[in-house]
Amino acid sequence: MRHLTRRIGFYLVALWASATLNFLIPRLAPGDPARALLARMHGRISPAALHALEVQYGISHEPLYSQYWQYLTNLAHGDFGTSFANAEPVTNVIARDLPWTLALVGAALIISFLLGTILGVAVAWWRGSRLDTVLMPAFTFISAIPYFWFALALVFILGHSLNWFPSNGGYDIYSYTPGWDLGFFLSATQYAVLPAFTIVIGSIAGWMLGMRNTMITTLSEDYVLMAEAKGLSQWRIMITYAARNAILPNITSFALALGFVVSGSLLTEIVFNYPGIGYALVQGVQNKDYPLIQGLFLIITVAVLVANFLADLAYVVLDPRVRSERG
């Protein structure tokens, strides 16, 4: 248990750090870009919301520590500021867009992690075989392709030229409205195929190569040799002796690579005009909508931290050493 409380403590520190970065960046940025933009907001939102924005961007005569305290208090109350674009609370935008991103990126991540791990086990087991010599360089190449460029190529080939899959938006906006009905769900799934495929292809190589390397290291352990000497079946050695031990470091790298995959997924959303966080982020960039950009940064950070914590939980379940040593 102590292990998990330590991790939670660390995540709280990371969360506080990202909130503090959010507070400091506008104040340290040269040229005071926020002041000019806040001027646009006068008269469009309530004085209270305007005051909150002034605190957020340091256009206030209050001392710095009281601004900082007020900013953190606002965040703790779920007040992420007001988006410039539509003068609506940032939390509204997040509530609308986050489910799309969570569903798309979550599903794609799980698929790519499972597939990549299985492939990694396979190529490590049959090392030097044709499977290994073909897949390794191919996946190395794929891992170096920028997500958004791969997305562009998919949109071009499968979307525009062949017209196999829809490649623009999150669902058929002419036939359905978002809600709990089957038609909408099927439409959303159909629209998610290409973006999800992009994320799976973009991230699968990392899991595969990582799993291959740890699996190869595990295969040269004595207990694997012992299992072979005992005459256990090949599948049993591969799965319960080697793969089970090799997967632990891969879960660690899963947690660490999350931020990277999330970054790639955001760019993927942009290419597909997918109605998620990434698309909202690029619109924020185009409109210089600072509260929106910052709120999205915070919510993405929270999502990554929660996913990291889930990976920690999986680690504890899989590794008895963590449980017994620190429990």
Add this chain to the structure above:
Amino acid sequence: MASVASAATESGDELVVSGGRRGFWRAVTSNGKVMLGLIVVIFFTLLAIFGPFFVGSDVNAFGLDRSAPPSSAHLLGTTAYGQDVLAQVVVGARASVALGFSTGVIATIIAVIVGLVSGYVGGWLDEVLSVFSNVFLVLPALPLAIVLASFIPYKGPLIIGFVLIITGWSWGARVLRAQTLSMRNREFVTAAKSTGEPTSRIVFYEILPGMIAVVVAQLLGTIIYAILAEAGLEYLGLGDLRGVSWGTMLYWAGNQDALALGYWWWFVPPGLCIAVLGAALAFVNFGIDEIANPRLRTVRAEKRRTRGKAKEA
């Protein structure tokens, strides 16, 4: 945080190259992956240095031949503004390669300093530096880079480089710290300590040379990250839009709907260059991994053993 630090390269496996400089060189030249990767990397480096001298003076100047597909006059076609795509790719190589390499080097230097000091000195300094680098590791880099880049009113390679360094050093620092931890209690370190060598000398002259393979792997990884992230940021329009780089080419291609209009020759070349250069760097990286960690090597005897297994299974 200790329990997390157990990925393959961090497990304290010794990644020390034996056999001296000549042995290392032979290992490099006999490894197909490394050679292939090196040739491509050297090609792009030469292209970045000398290429721009061979194409016209202003590759951004508008031309009359607009959105023309590849032909003998324009080998890679032209953009919607009539600019030659090939000339832009060549000039763009300079921006992308230079930025990727210089950011990679600077971020790695930071990683080396933080990782080695943190791992060797230990104590509260280690605690502070570890938490610091772990926080930066867990914060999603691209959104942070977007926040930074959108608040800084000047656009251009310096800002992108700055943002990429801030977001790119932490992984290396963590790996190098773990390596240092596994080396700090070796005999040669104790010997150096007892002869009264200053700490800075022990860290950078005794310990650092022993893990040069790890440092090189981190450097290559950071360069790949920098090149990919640079392209991503510029694709979002956060770069210098008047300059020419692979990322800004993709931005303009997206901006002018090259995709929907079918101008594949506009967005395929810059993306392909990024992918090929990145893959080449990754190949060198995997090759070095194999040289430094013999267990990863596909030796012939090993092959026979696994073939036998494959038949049985």
